[in-house]
Structures are given as structure tokens and as C-alpha cells.
Amino acid sequence: MEVTESRLGEAATLRVVGRVDSSVSKLLEQKVADVIAHDSAIVVDVGEMHYVSSAGLRSFITLAKHARAKNQTISLCGMRDEVAEIFEISGLLDLFAVYDSVEAAVAALPR
Secondary structure, eight states: OEEEEEEETTEEEEEEEEEESTTTHHHHHHHHHHHHTTOSEEEEEEEEEEEEOHHHHHHHHHHHHHHHHTTOEEEEESOOHHHHHHHHHTTOGGGSEEESSHHHHHHTSOO
């Protein structure tokens, strides 16, 4: 897994590439926690995330809880069908706003 950070407008954007499983889920949590510390809007581009395990799903749940506690927004975008199915089966799609692209996610942020 690789996570890169950039900015688009008012949002911090994180691009997740590869597999999110137990061997890297804590790394993802730490990266997003660092961004949550200084940004109120976070867009996570998961278009190149090919797989997410139960440990990875736990990381996303943890991130959503931290963001909500700080009244912040985490949006997911570019979700592949196979990853969307895992999020849907797990009931996690309700925790995030989901968009087709980073640009759509940023455009939907409150002004």
C-alpha cells in the first residue's frame, strides 16, 4: 500500500494505492490521523485500492469516528466496484460521503 497526500482547494486529499490489509492498516490510520489533526475536510481517493481486508475496514471505521468527533468530513472517491461491494456488505457506505472523483468530492464540500 502507498498513501500520498496533496491538496485540492480546501481539502486534503489522500490517494491510496494497493491493498489495505492487516500489515498496513495501522499505517493508513496514522497517515489519516496526521491529516485530521490539521484539516477539516479530507478526501480519500481509493480508485487504486484493489483490496481491503477486515483490518482495513476497521481502519476506515476508526477514521470515520475520529473525524466525526472533531466535526470533520472524510469523503471517499473513485471506489472500484469490488471495493464498493465490500463496503456495502459491511454497512460502511453510510459512514462516508462517496463520490466518483476527487473533484466531485471537493465541489460538494460546504463553503
